[in-house]
Amino acid sequence: MSHVMNTYARLPVAFVRGEGVWLWDQSGRKYLDGLAGIAVNTLGYGHPALSKALNARIASGIVHTSNLFQIPDQEAAADRIAEITGLDEVFFCNSGCEANEAAIKVARLYGHKRGVERPEIIVFEKAFHGRTLATLSATGSRKVQAGFEPLVSGFVRVPLDDLDAVRSIAAHNKNVVAVLIEPIQGEGGIHVSRMEYLRGLKEICDRNEWLFMADEVQCGLGRTGQWFVYQHAGISPDVVPLAKGLGGGVAVGACVTGNRAKGVFSPGKHGSTFGGNPLACTGVVATIDAMKGEKLLDNASTVGRVIREGLAQGLAGTAGFVEVRGMGLMIGVELDRPCGDIVTMALEAGLVLNVTADNVVRLLPPLVMSEAEGRQLVGLLVPVVKAFLARPAAAAPVSKAG
Ligand SMILES: *Cc1c(COP(=O)(O)O)cnc(C)c1O
Numbered sequence: 001m002s003h004v005m006n007t008y009a010r011l012p013v014a015f016v017r018g019e020g021v022w023l024w025d026q027s028g029r030k031y032l033d034g035l036a037g038i039a040v041n042t043l044g045y046g047h048p049a050l051s052k053a054l055n056a057r058i059a060s061g062i063v064h065t066s067n068l069f070q071i072p073d074q075e076a077a078a079d080r081i082a083e084i085t086g087l088d089e090v091f092f093c094n095s096g097c098e099a100n101e102a103a104i105k106v107a108r109l110y111g112h113k114r115g116v117e118r119p120e121i122i123v124f125e126k127a128f129h130g131r132t133l134a135t136l137s138a139t140g141s142r143k144v145q146a147g148f149e150p151l152v153s154g155f156v157r158v159p160l161d162d163l164d165a166v167r168s169i170a171a172h173n174k175n176v177v178a179v180l181i182e183p184i185q186g187e188g189g190i191h192v193s194r195m196e197y198l199r200g201l202k203e204i205c206d207r208n209e210w211l212f213m214a215d216e217v218q219c220g221l222g223r224t225g226q227w228f229v230y231q232h233a234g235i236s237p238d239v240v241p242l243a244k245g246l247g248g249g250v251a252v253g254a255c256v257t258g259n260r261a262k263g264v265f266s267p268g269k270h271g272s273t274f275g276g277n278p279l280a281c282t283g284v285v286a287t288i289d290a291m292k293g294e295k296l297l298d299n300a301s302t303v304g305r306v307i308r309e310g311l312a313q314g315l316a317g318t319a320g321f322v323e324v325r326g327m328g329l330m331i332g333v334e335l336d337r338p339c340g341d342i343v344t345m346a347l348e349a350g351l352v353l354n355v356t357a358d359n360v361v362r363l364l365p366p367l368v369m370s371e372a373e374g375r376q377l378v379g380l381l382v383p384v385v386k387a388f389l390a391r392p393a394a395a396a397p398v399s400k401a402g
Helices: 048-059 072-085 096-113 133-138 163-172 195-208 278-293 296-315 341-348 371-390
Strands: 015-019 022-025 030-033 089-093 120-124 155-158 176-181 211-214 239-242 253-257 321-327 330-335 354-356 360-363
Touching: 030 371, 048 278, 072 089, 072 253, 072 278, 089 096, 096 133, 096 176, 096 211, 096 239, 096 253, 155 163, 163 176, 163 195, 176 195, 195 211, 278 296, 296 321, 296 330, 296 371, 330 371, 341 354, 341 371, 360 371
Parallel strands: 120 155, 120 176, 176 211, 211 239
Antiparallel strands: 015 022, 022 030, 089 253, 239 253, 321 330, 330 360, 354 360
């Protein structure tokens, strides 16, 4: 019996080798990676510059020293992140939920500094911000929250794409100090915010001096063809939690602040033992430098378009297919029924992907995927989806709410 705690329903495959966008399992079978370890492996597998930098960091003997000392790799990583976000200050942590925890603390402290005793944060239906108590309380999914009550208070939930709901809160609730939004919802099913909506929300934040906090843990870092989705909307947020793709596979998170959130924290207000360690920050620097050098943002737009168009064409007219949506290499294929079985069917066909929100096939490939590999992905996925939808056992459509 396994001694690993039973928190994941794992697939019966272990990947033991990787190169570019390709993975091999223990029996030597090859798979095309459409998931990148859930948007983590930005540069795919075995990227020479990343491997070289990490190996050199380990060979130096310094993997961790602690934030009690100067960490040159952390300075270099913070410089890179400030440059690509257009913001000022980076707090390093180790995961997305920690990055959001830091954002929530920034918002509360910002509120207290303005004399709001019980600061509240606006969050969204279907949102996902993590599995710690504060972040699961901010998350808009009962499945994530159930059994962990009492939830952390101080969150007000609104529907997606409804500025009037936010305006009405602004008019009545003087405790609100911030809005926390995923500009593209990931776990919720690849829901892309309209750019005018993001701009409208930013305007409401500015008018009320709220913090605009963009959780770009999944959608950020080049995946959509810009470094960040808020850049497509032409806005500059106050707080940006990051993680997943930031270290090219090394565990690292960051809470980035600027504008109204600049200078909120001071020594003693927040911390993390491992946060910003030399190994993780080496991963950040090597990943961002390789992304720039190899123009991976442009690549994500181009290959993303190839995949979305290929899937839309390949699946057009198939009963049970609803739509393809997304931006760049963050893609969802919505079906009219729960489709968890597609994950195993795709694996059998040699394709790694995942299903979220029950009925959305999710693709988050490494940003190094080529156009030809994008077409291969389409060629593998279309027959799998068609075969799935043709199964009589899967013929009962779910309601939209399911
Ligand atoms: C994955 C994710 C998180 C949580 O990240 P962890 O590293 O799993 O804690 C938070 N926000 C978003 C948008 C995510 O996709």
